[in-house]
Amino acid sequence: MFRTVCRTGLIGEVPDLVSSMKEDGVNLDQTTSKVLLDSLIRSGKFDLALGVLEESGDCLYDSVVIALVKRNELRLALSIFFKLLEASDNNGEVSVSYLPGNVAVNELLVVGRVKDALIVWDELKVSGHEPDNSTYRILIQGCCKSYRMDDAMRIFGVMQYNGFVPDTILYNSLLDGTLKARKVTEACQLFEKMVQEGVRASCWTYNILIDGLFRNGRAEAGFTLFFYLKKKGQFVDAITFSIVVLQLCREGKLEGAVKLVEEMETRGFSVDLVTISSLLVGFHKQGRWDWKEKLMKHVREGNLVPNVLRWNAGVEASLKRPQNKDKDYTPMFPSKGSFLDIMSMVGSEEDEARTEEVTPIEVDPWSSSPYMDQLADQSNRPKPLFSLARGQRVEAKPESFDVDMMNTFLSIYLCKGDLSLACKLFEIFNEMGVTDLTSYTYNSMMSSFVKKGYFKTARGVLDQMGENFCEADIVTYNVIIQGLGKMGRADLASAVLDRLTTQGGYLDIVMYNTLINALGKANRLDEATQLFNHMKSNGINPDVVSYNTMIEVNSKAGRLKEAYKYLRMMLDANCLPNHVTDTILDYILVKRWRNQDSKKLHLYENKPNCNNNFNTDQ
């Protein structure tokens, strides 16, 4: 009944319904309360929501607080914290995770306001709210997830100084963050420290280490560690195998990958969809579809592989049906604007106007966190663009099998550059009425359109994403920035950056690299350099792509000395150059040669029937 009421928008009827239920002696059960609260908060009926909350008891405070912070209703969220605090005074007891400070910090982190969370923490610390073990854990894990490794290590230091003993899980989070921030040396030191302090390493620890070594160009070390652990028969699980299978696929060693999957089976580990996805993509990249059947023979246990093959056959049959829209996919993603309208979506002008209206608030000298009060009072201030949440796992959502498979095959078609086949797949899913597509799906499509320069269609994908209530994440914004850069609007790209940093949002290494590239290509070299340094001072080490980008944009701008400086810096940082570095260096050599002997080159260029590969904008 409530579901229907909520769906039809008759929210106003809710109080009557609740009271008639009470008259009939029927109590609100937890599921009903959840549905109700969700709808009420969504439609901004906070008073009604609070009424329902009081009816339904303590157990739902958590989800209500999260929902409120997500909707920027910080004042209300805070008042609930204080209610909880009062309740704890009366009973004399309250669960640690309910400490208002921890809840506040945690919720700020969940919605991606890492900077705000750090400030609130600092304030709580000095105002007599002693941080406990979970405060430290929440903060450190939040920093790790947003790649603020300097902050993470600083808080870790404070934690140890104050006598709190870190456990395996905390070390694992730190190791994972450190490796994802491309800090291999620091990660090794951290692992040593962990061992010295007698904190036991677990399966997770080794998986993080092996994966991190692979990601940081230390594949040999990763394999060595894996084979050593496997031989000892310790600390390996299905995920360890999955990580190594993926690396073998990346290196094109399909035979080894399939062998390892076989061994995985004989050891009794189940081969899941993540592993199968890695293999399928690997097979495709090597053009070896025949391996699909082999895989079938190798993996006998379970029904996952037969399912995958049946799915594949079904989709391939559907793809053979005549295409509705021929090769024109524009009608599929009708766009109401262009990428250049993106700033109105980001909404900075509107927000600026609104923040001006905010009346100054009285500072409460007794407040434990004036900053939090201030945040609460600015509940109409712009929200962060995206949260820390990333893609979900397969095991957790067995019902997402189709969508996960679709994403895998979508990437295979898009990799071939076959946009029309990818669109057809998308269309099939629309016809099936599958609307709960993940951000992966939309991001993949959008990125392909951006790569081809179809910005309007890309914008259409973004609109459809919004219509289907699929939240934009860091990758979505990365694609948008890439698009804006390609359209020659690095100014807008840098406005998005401003928005991201002033909101206390977070940037990962790919986002930094994309922005540096967009700024560099737009001849805003000072800003690009500034961002490169900003990244380092925030605790993320530049990777091979960052260095390549800096070398490239500087050499294109004729700043060869600077370009060499970054090459030197890269080698000093023990970051291995790749084939892209080679291509860029070739360009520099040609350019130098051209400068020294421009007359000769001039003759060369004017020679008839000569493909001029040296033609640049310079």
Add this chain to the structure above:
DNA sequence: TGAGTAGTCG
């Protein structure tokens, strides 16, 4: 607290 399918450099 860990793995895959989307996003960065040529």
